[in-house]
Amino acid sequence: MNNSKLSVKDLDFYYGDFKALHNVSMEVEKNKVTALIGPSGCGKSTFLKTLNRMNDLVEGSKVHGTILYDGEDIYGKYDIIQLRKKVGMVFQAPNPFAMSIYDNIAYGPRIHGIKNRKVLDQIVEKSLFQAAIWDEVKDRLNKPALGLSGGQQQRLCIARVLAVEPDVILMDEPTSALDPVSTSRIEDLIDELKKDYTIIIVTHNMQQAGRISDSTAFFLHGYLEEMGQTETIFFNPSSKKTEDYISGRFG
Amino acid sequence: MSILLNTQTPVTDISIEALVNSEQRKADTHYRKSKRANTLATITLWSAAALTLAILVYILGFIIYKGFRSDNILETDYINYGTIESPLPWQSDDTIMIVNSDVRLKEINGDNLESLLKGKPSNWGNINEQDLDVIPYVLDTAEGNFGKKTIIKNDVESIAAAVENQVGAFGIIPAADADKIDGYKLNVIPVWSLGIGVSPTVLEIKDNKKMRFIDGDMLKDILRGNISNWQEIGGIDLPITLVIPPAGSYEYNAYLELAGISEDELPDTGISTGNPAEYIEQINKLDGGIGIIQITAAEANDMKTLKYQYRKTGRNIQMWFLFEEPKRAGRVGGVSSIIINTIYMVLLTVLFSTPIGIGAAVYLTEYAKQGRLVKIIRLGTETLAGIPSIIFGLFGFIVFVDYMNLGIGLLSGTLTLTLMILPTIVRTSEEAIKAVPRSFRAGSLALGAGKWQTIYKVVIPAAAPGILTGVILAVGRAVGETAALLFTMGFDYRRVENLNTSARVLSTHLYQLVKEGISFDRAFATATILIVIVLAVNVLSTKLVVRKY
Ligand SMILES: Nc1ncnc2c1ncn2[C@@H]1O[C@H](COP(=O)(O)OP(=O)(O)OP(=O)(O)O)[C@@H](O)[C@H]1O
Ligand SMILES: [Mg+2]
Numbered sequence: 001m002n003n004s005k006l007s008v009k010d011l012d013f014y015y016g017d018f019k020a021l022h023n024v025s026m027e028v029e030k031n032k033v034t035a036l037i038g039p040s041g042c043g044k045s046t047f048l049k050t051l052n053r054m055n056d057l058v059e060g061s062k063v064h065g066t067i068l069y070d071g072e073d074i075y076g077k078y079d080i081i082q083l084r085k086k087v088g089m090v091f092q093a094p095n096p097f098a099m100s101i102y103d104n105i106a107y108g109p110r111i112h113g114i115k116n117r118k119v120l121d122q123i124v125e126k127s128l129f130q131a132a133i134w135d136e137v138k139d140r141l142n143k144p145a146l147g148l149s150g151g152q153q154q155r156l157c158i159a160r161v162l163a164v165e166p167d168v169i170l171m172d173e174p175t176s177a178l179d180p181v182s183t184s185r186i187e188d189l190i191d192e193l194k195k196d197y198t199i200i201i202v203t204h205n206m207q208q209a210g211r212i213s214d215s216t217a218f219f220l221h222g223y224l225e226e227m228g229q230t231e232t233i234f235f236n237p238s239s240k241k242t243e244d245y246i247s248g249r250f251g
Numbered sequence: 252m253s254i255l256l257n258t259q260t261p262v263t264d265i266s267i268e269a270l271v272n273s274e275q276r277k278a279d280t281h282y283r284k285s286k287r288a289n290t291l292a293t294i295t296l297w298s299a300a301a302l303t304l305a306i307l308v309y310i311l312g313f314i315i316y317k318g319f320r321s322d323n324i325l326e327t328d329y330i331n332y333g334t335i336e337s338p339l340p341w342q343s344d345d346t347i348m349i350v351n352s353d354v355r356l357k358e359i360n361g362d363n364l365e366s367l368l369k370g371k372p373s374n375w376g377n378i379n380e381q382d383l384d385v386i387p388y389v390l391d392t393a394e395g396n397f398g399k400k401t402i403i404k405n406d407v408e409s410i411a412a413a414v415e416n417q418v419g420a421f422g423i424i425p426a427a428d429a430d431k432i433d434g435y436k437l438n439v440i441p442v443w444s445l446g447i448g449v450s451p452t453v454l455e456i457k458d459n460k461k462m463r464f465i466d467g468d469m470l471k472d473i474l475r476g477n478i479s480n481w482q483e484i485g486g487i488d489l490p491i492t493l494v495i496p497p498a499g500s501y502e503y504n505a506y507l508e509l510a511g512i513s514e515d516e517l518p519d520t521g522i523s524t525g526n527p528a529e530y531i532e533q534i535n536k537l538d539g540g541i542g543i544i545q546i547t548a549a550e551a552n553d554m555k556t557l558k559y560q561y562r563k564t565g566r567n568i569q570m571w572f573l574f575e576e577p578k579r580a581g582r583v584g585g586v587s588s589i590i591i592n593t594i595y596m597v598l599l600t601v602l603f604s605t606p607i608g609i610g611a612a613v614y615l616t617e618y619a620k621q622g623r624l625v626k627i628i629r630l631g632t633e634t635l636a637g638i639p640s641i642i643f644g645l646f647g648f649i650v651f652v653d654y655m656n657l658g659i660g661l662l663s664g665t666l667t668l669t670l671m672i673l674p675t676i677v678r679t680s681e682e683a684i685k686a687v688p689r690s691f692r693a694g695s696l697a698l699g700a701g702k703w704q705t706i707y708k709v710v711i712p713a714a715a716p717g718i719l720t721g722v723i724l725a726v727g728r729a730v731g732e733t734a735a736l737l738f739t740m741g742f743d744y745r746r747v748e749n750l751n752t753s754a755r756v757l758s759t760h761l762y763q764l765v766k767e768g769i770s771f772d773r774a775f776a777t778a779t780i781l782i783v784i785v786l787a788v789n790v791l792s793t794k795l796v797v798r799k800y
Contacts (some may be wrong), residue, residue: 004519015649021442037360052439052697054693054697057693057696081699081701082617082699083699084697084698084699085699088697088698089697091693091697092688095688095689095690095691095693097694097695097696097709097712097713098691098712098713099712106709107695107698107709108698108700111698111699111700111704111708112699146550157694160694160698161698162699164698189793247425
């Protein structure tokens with residue numbers, strides 16, 4: 001499968017003694033949007049965070065199995081900084097730093113060694129533009145980012161991820177803290193971004209999953225219950241549990 | 252009510268009603284009680300707050316008031332009465348004193364003027380707390396004993412010119428030549444020369460009573476003839492014998508002015524005499540005698556004088572106090588070098604303590620395993636923060652001054668202060684760092700930043716306001732610290748030249764001023780500067796903190 005960006009095989013994940021993921025295997029296709037759905041506590045966030053190794057920060061966590069990114073094992077020799085640069089992450093609650101809008105976007109590139117002001121200017125403009133927020137902030141780049149609205153902050157955080165030129169973008173319920181208008185702007189943005197990026201998004205919103213994703217993975221109790229084309233999962237699931245969940249019978 | 256009814260199990264109508272009534276009553280009492288408790292709490296809390304505020308305002312207000320206004324009761328041999336043209340006993344004609352306009356002098360008494368002319372204090376310090384050399388000028392016709400440094404001129408104009416141009420210069424000229432100094436920029440100073448002569452009988456001790464001093468009001472009453480017995484103003488039971496100076500004399504005119512009366516209103520009880528020698532003799536001889544007299548004349552005739560008590564008010568702290576160097580144990584001059592020393596001390600202390608404090612806080616919050624060791628360290632810092640500063644001073648003396656051989660000086664002092672305020676900085680910085688949202692760290696790490704990069708570029712800047720608050724708090728403590736510096740920093744009030752020189756700062760200066768009884772006015776002025784510095788630092792820092800994000 002050459003089209004596969006991330007390939008997960010037999011992944012087990014433990015928080016201490018608690019096994020949060022059981023034997024998960026998944027192929028994530030390039031330039032597609034993959035939605036992760038499932039009831040609360042089923043391990044969606046945990047799975048997402050294994051992909052950029054943010055789970056490493058949790059003390060006592062353990063990973064078994066392999067995750068290949070472009071064919072390379074990210075839990076092997078792969079440099080963690082390179083990984084996080086390539087596999088960016090947008091969090092549930094917008095989390096801009098207490099800096100200016102400009103510095104927020106320039107933060108990533110600076111960390112990765114870009115100092116030239118002109119280059120940074122370009123990156124900042126391009127990222128904000130891509131994240132569809134340029135017009136709203138271009139006159140106030142030096143104002144504090146925390147002064148933006150929630151929806152603007154979330155797009156800023158997406159721009160901040162784009163600024164380090166990632167390949168894959170992980171999003172953990174990026175619109176759950178936002179109003180419908182901001183949500184639909186972000187959905188449009190995701191649609192736009194998938195031309196250039198591979199996107200994995202956790203969502204509790206079935207409609208959202210249906211609207212924006214190409215394939216959908218349904219998690220249950222730490223297992224990957226079913227995965228496939230979004231249409232198939234929604235209209236013709238093979239698992240009874242998936243059908244129950246989709247039709248709102250539990251969760 | 253209906254809800255209440257519904258919840259009841261069905262019983263007879265009467266018992267339901269009774270139940271409802273009793274419930275209602277209970278609810279009413281409960282409501283009244285809670286309302287009363289509420290009012291009581293509000294009043295109590297309000298009183299506590301008001302009391303705190305009142306105490307604060309009172310303390311600050313008192314110190315600052317005393318800092319800006321001096322208000323002292325003084326006792327001297329001289330009455331606070333002076334004229335521009337005044338008789339000097341060793342001069343046959345009336346004299347005028349002129350002073351260079353840089354000399355801060357409002358009036359002078361005869362003794363001081365005489366000794367200045369003799370060159371005895373060669374510095375103005377003793378007279379007006381100003382560190383300036385005295386340069387006396389007199390005419391060649393002037394009579395009296397002058398010091399070697401006294402410069403003699405032939406004409407009034409050259410004295411006036413010299414006094415105008417030479418800082419610290421003063422001169423005496425005959426009153427007849429007053430018009431000759433018109434147009435020169437100099438000050439004319441009234442000279443006090445009068446005192447209160449009394450008969451020795453007045454000063455006798457009887458029934459445990461003795462006349463000690465007279466104030467302006469008492470003097471006025473006596474001179475107006477309103478008081479007839481010394482008993483009335485705290486003396487012994489002895490009739491007052493008021494002697495009126497020879498008409499037309501200097502003393503006579505002063506009498507009228509001090510009593511606030513005209514010639515016709517002179518009291519009948521007063522004994523008048525036309526002869527100066529007789530005047531002095533009568534004051535001396537008559538039981539209970541009193542009269543206004545030249546202090547020098549009293550001395551020459553072995554006459555007793557009563558102390559004169561008066562209230563001297565004026566501005567306390569003034570610009571010169573900030574900009575002049577202290578001299579003679581701080582009795583003279585201002586506090587300029589002491590302010591500079593204080594600034595050095597604060598800067599050095601901040602320089603030492605901030606990096607260490609923030610570093611320790613970062614380690615404790617971000618790196619150290621949150622186990623028992625960290626708990627012990629925390630307990631330790633908290634304990635240290637509560638230790639009396641004098642103990643830090645002792646420690647600093649033993650370790651820095653003695654063992655490390657740094658000597659008493661700026662470095663030992665600031666190191667001691669650093670130790671003292673470090674716990675505060677660590678604690679507040681820790682709190683500030685902990686308050687930075689976890690999501691900031693996650694966001695940074697997810698972008699590929701390292702741990703240190705995240706801390707340095709995201710966490711610390713976000714915690715900066717809190718950290719700064721802690722540092723300011725600590726600086727406030729350091730500025731006012733005295734005990735920790737007593738054995739470590741020394742008391743040299745000159746500007747420090749290097750890290751090892753002993754240095755006096757505002758707080759230790761204040762301590763010395765009070766301990767050595769040098770001057771309460773100066774102590775309050777110094778305290779005011781200290782308070783203003785602390786306030787300024789606070790305001791400045793809040794401005795800084797609110798700056799951007
Ligand atoms: N840091 C942690 N330490 C221990 N257990 C954790 C930790 N984080 C998550 N878990 C547990 O792992 C399981 C999966 O959690 P996870 O956050 O992945 O669920 P989720 O599917 O994202 O749920 P939600 O939809 O509510 O966000 C849960 O039972 C949770 O309690
Ligand atoms: Mg989650």
